[in-house]
Amino acid sequence: MKLRAYRVESSxxxxxxxxxxxxxxLLVFFMMSTLHMVYQKTMPVNLPPAATVHQEVAKPLTISIxxxxxxxxxQEEIALEALRGRLQRIIASQPQQAVVLRADQSVEHGxxxxxxxxxxxxxxxxxxxxAQQKQR
Structure with missing residues (x-):
């Protein structure tokens, strides 16, 4: 009786x-990790908290106070008088250009x-x- 003959040998x-x-x-992991590597190069300001914070996908211009x-x-200091002219030149070529205004919470409302x-x-x-995400 050979039992070995009845066994199925699989490679x-x-x-x-x-x-x-x-x-x-791995693809999803690397895609998600690159989203956290994006760094917005602007002047550091203390943003006020808000419950609804939304970030634009396209690269907007950033104006900081x-x-x-x-x-x-x-990151370049600019005079208020020069701001409008500089923006008008950009808006003339890109009418849908988004601008993000970043103001420190201690700046006067005016x-x-x-x-x-x-x-x-x-x-x-x-x-x-x-604005910053409000801490719960």
Missing amino acids: PKLMVIPMIDIIFF SNSGTLYWE KVIVVMDELKLAGVQKLAIA
Whole structure:
């Protein structure tokens, strides 16, 4: 009686489906980790908290107002009088250009309104005001 003859001898096989699952998992992992690597190069300001904070996907221009009231275009200091002309040149070529206004929470409300007015007079149609996520 030979028992060995009844056994099915199988050779090892390469399982493709689990390998595809692992590759997709790694792909999603690296895609999600690169989202956290994006760093917005602007002047550091202490943003006020807000319950609804939304971040634009496209790269907007960033105008910052520091706690001393100094105005910044990205990281470059700019005078309020020069802001409108510079923005008008950009809006002329890119009418849908988004602008994010980042103002320190200790800046006077009137200063923020003056800057917002200059942005609107320059023709900015997409204006966002930056805020931090409120801690619960």
